[in-house]
Amino acid sequence: MEAIDADRHDRQKRVAGWKQESVAGARVLVVGAGALGNEVVKNLLQLGVRKITLVDYDEIVPANLNRCVFFSEADVGKKKADVVAREAKRLEPAAEIAVIDKHIEHVDEGVFSSFDCAFGCLDNLGARLHLNAQCYGKVPLIDGGTAAFNGRVQTVRAPSACIECGISTRDYKLMWKKYSCVGEILDFLDPKMPALPTTTSIVAAIQANEFLKMLFNQGETLENRFLFYDGLKGEAKTYGIPKRAGCPVHPS
Template identity: 30%
Template sequence: MARIAVNPPAVGWSLTIPPGLWSTLASHLFRDGEEHGAVILAGYADGPRGPRLLARDVILAEDGVGYVEGTTGYRALDATFVRDQALRARDENLAYLAVHNHDDMLYPGSVGFSPTDLASHERGYPALRQITGQLVGGLVVTPRAAAGDLWLPDGTRVALAETVVLGNNIIRLRPRPAETADADQHWHRQSLLFGSAGQLTFTRLRVAVVGLGGAGSIITELLTRLGVGELILIDDDRVDKTNLPRLVAAEPDDVGKRKIDLAARNARRANPAMRLTLIDKRVEHPDSRAALTTCDWIFLAADSHSARHWVNQVVHQYHIPATQLGVKIPVGVDGRIGDIHTATRILLPGAGCLWCDELINPTQLAIDMHPQGEREAAQYVPEVPAASVITLNTLAAGEAANHFMFAAVRLHHHNAEAASVLHQPQSRDRLLQTGRQSASCRFCTTTGDLGKGDDTLDGLVQREQKELTPNRLPI
């Protein structure tokens, strides 16, 4: 298989589109080689490299009705269609992006607005911006490239740095392919697989690990040695003696230390250049939640229902992919061992919702949200420590890291939505499992929190102008 050209993450404004919405848009635009149109309505959020637009809905313009013969150009969105979507953008505080496609046969991998396109922007966008009170702009795409012209309410006009399409592979569409230098020799053996651009991709990513126990300590080690540029480590727990066999490079005198400190020590040993943020708090704490919303990827290695809920919320509300990994070792009171399995669940916006898959228990979530003493008092049956073995944690962590690795550099064979993987090591079976989605889910649908973000446009622009960093705790 030939290596696919990879665009490393860019600095500046970006648009992120979840897999379901991209499939709808691409099927409409690229179906016959002709030009077609649509509108994307998007929420706002801060990001690891600049402000982000989060595609919340795609409204297709029907040929001859919503997308018609233009008076000054080839084709254009109908005035009534534009008005209806602009009013919705105003009412729901969403960005408005007019979308059309170009043919990429002449300049493969590149795209730009025509002079006619730009002239139409200058005629129409000032008034449209005034009507909506929101960011308005245009997006032109091909299957391999995208360019955007963004008009902010304060009169600022900026280019879109990249359009990120989420799926089994993370596709970064730019106006033209990125120019990258050769990778550092430290990463030479990996670059033979990823290419220099692929290795640079890892260096520019910000990844969070929630839970630094057995699986979390292993995934941290793997991410560090892949060359991920920044890690956010979230865990409020401390090491006890029973943890030592499962924590990477743990030593007897580590008992009583914070688990995040052990993980950070290992990360610095493997890659001294790595940027680290340690958050010694539970995932529902505001510091933890704020940090999660500005990541490129999240690994959920904590098994509490509150951790599942909040990571699931971030995935869908902020368009940040995540991987849940865990191990189930059922041991009965009589010592009988049940069917052992490891789970690696891929969570993508608009798909793979933990609520839809009934993996979050509302009662247990309510208990988890209370202080520790109240949580313990609410348990009718005292908690019994679960069986745990480092080799099984390694199986789950390796599967999770490999999926992330291939997604980041576009090495998966298929771009379709990712299935979760269940390993049954006793029988050596490997099963694929597709997540469920309820049409009425308030987390993972366009009628719920999908792509809402939580930033107003004004707040986002003010932070960008002041060059403020997210509310994190660097060390």
């Protein structure tokens, strides 16, 4: 074998501005070990990220299997984050994977500032807004979301606009429907969103790409705007999100 074929990262190291040591040294938080979390972790491992902490309290059900690359039938009933951690180690034995078996609302506030980047891989707005508020000013957040053929990615890095800057009164109403008066999530009211492995792969790849741009200080990140992917039209567009005066997450 020739030397240039012996290094698994050789081809990406040929990309202008690439710094493999920065990728390997990054400390990354992935919140949500479901569809997007699976794909984001897969992408990060292939790129050579080694230090990944997963946050998820949930267990695998058969309905997860159409879009979660690390899960199989035998994993039904196991914790999602534990299975992603196990499979990540199988893909990359040198990876250092930690699991926080908690709802994002119950993760200690001090945790967030110990990472270089956080990925939002959540399926509901309440949890995403909580993560957004916890990350703001402590760690850049790359948030992804999917619904059937549509996807959305936004990067939040203070002093940029945040997720909450861009949400509407309608979003708030939908969110409050999901919470009881004591703030506990009523999962039985959670409508099961249509979800595809195709959209999941695309959105997770865009999220991982945002991470690279931030790490290498290259290109234009999705700050103060979000990317909307329309799989039926076959196009992606970005829309500006101005920083909102009165947003509860940050002083304007």
